[in-house]
Structure formats: structure tokens, C-alpha cells
Amino acid sequence: MTNAILQLEDVSFAYDRDPVVKHLSMRVEPGEFIGILGPNGSGKSTLLKLLGGILKHDSGNVKFREKDLHGYKRKVLAQSIAWLPQEHEMVFPFRVAEIILMGRHPYLSPWTFEGQKDFDIADRAMRTTETTHLSERQFNEISGGEKQRVMMACAIAQEPEVMLLDEPTTALDIKYQLEILNILLDLNRNNGMTLILAMHDLHLASKYCRRLILIDKGNIVKDGTPEEVLQKGILETVYGVQLKILRDPDDGSVMISPESPCIR
DSSP: OOSEEEEEEEEEEEEEEEEEEEEEEEEETTTTTHHHHHHHSSSHHHHHHHHHTTSSEEEEEEETTTTTTGGOOHHHHHHHEEEESSSSOOSSSBBBBHHGGGGGGGSSSSTOOOHHHHHHHHHHHHHHHGGGGGGSGGGSSSSSHHHHHHHOOOOOOOOSEEEEETTTEEEETTTHHHHHHHHHHHHHHHHEEEEEEESHHHHHHHHOEEEEEEEEETTEEEEEHHHHHOOOHHHHHHHOOOEEEEEEEOOOOEEESSSSSOOO
8 A cells, every 4th residue: 555645534523513524534645636426514614724724623633644734835836736716806906927837835935936937837726727818807806617627727836736616517517517517627637636526416526536435414424435325225325315327328427316316
């Protein structure tokens, strides 16, 4: 077994006194593409924030490369782990190019400005996400799908080993969903980037992620391949609905629909 790039050991966390994650343990190996699944309020976003050091756990251990995650300086950690939240609204009128260049801040001191290397890395990130044509646009004036690609470019410019994404395809049409996921797949396959995504779409999760972790009420219900996790009985228990489980004849990915038709 290789050394885990991220690891939770018996981790618990509560907002005030309301427990959200309970005695949770998991290992993330370098180069994995993991989907975190579960109903609303199951703890997906909290789990990602614990993995990224955004939240401090109440008990247990969180490790990055076998060392205490919170023992790293924030700047050093930001050079290795990128975090993409769900919301991206900016108060100030930044241009897209300025947003993407912010990904280089972990490599700069308070008294230095971006150099040619930083601009070259930001340009490469824009090409990777096909956002070059947006570079002079105001961030708050572009579409939701474009914003998501811009923020992904910012994260790529960080040159991280790990990218944590909180529901990156939510509220996007299918075109933008596939664009985002294909960019991530390319980063994983060709750059060896470790990816951990909170997702709602079970079909897309089974199509792109090699490992799925299904959580409910802060506990891991099932951890394994899409075939192992997306089982009818498991999903019906967790989501509280009756489902039909089908297989895509082309790639074997799981397709899920309600057992009974919706009444109109």
C-alpha cells in the first residue's frame, strides 16, 4: 500500500453542538478520482472542508502525506491543496485574468509581484479550461458555467497535488457539466492530480469517478467502486425513495430513475 496523500482517522466534527461528521476514517491515495455522494445535509461539504483544512476537526487526526494537516503553514498547504466552493460571487469587479492569477498567491511573498513564470502558468491554466477569450471580461458578468471554468483555472494555476470541489456541476446545464468533468478527467489522467468531488448526480459520478464514498448523517455507508456503491438496496435506504438501477450498455455506468413515474 502506498502512503496516503490524505487521511482521516476517527474524525468527528460538530457545528456548535450539532454533530455533522462522526468518527469517520478514510484514506485517499495519490492520483485517485473520488466522488462523495449523499443526501442534502449528509456532511459532504463538511467532509471536503475537513480534508482541505478549512475546518478544524474536534477529535481524531487529519493527515496530509502522513503528517498532521494543521501542522503545515497555510501558504505551504495552499501550494498542494486547492479548494473550489459552490459559490463564486465577487464583491469587487475583478477581471477574469486577475481572478486566475490569484492562484499564484501561495507562491508570492507580501512584497513581490507576479513574474513571467506566474503569467505563463496562468495562461496555461486558461488554455486548459478554454477561458482565454474571457480574460478581459468582468467575472460577475459571465455565466455560471464560465465562472466555474474560471475558478477551476484559478485552482489549476495553484499547481496543486489535490483538488477538492464542492458540487462543481450543480445548477449547470449538461453541456457545462460535461465540460467541467472532462477537464477534471484530463487533469487526473494526464497530470496525476488527485480529485475529490462532492456530487449529486449519481449517473455522472459513476461515469467519471473510479471510487465513490456514500455518506449519510456524517457516517460512511459504503466506500468502493461505482458498481459496489450504487446498489439498489443501499441507495433506497439512504435516499428514502424506491429506485430502478440500470446499466449504460456502452460503458457500464449506472443509470438511476424513480421506481414510479412522477404524477403530473
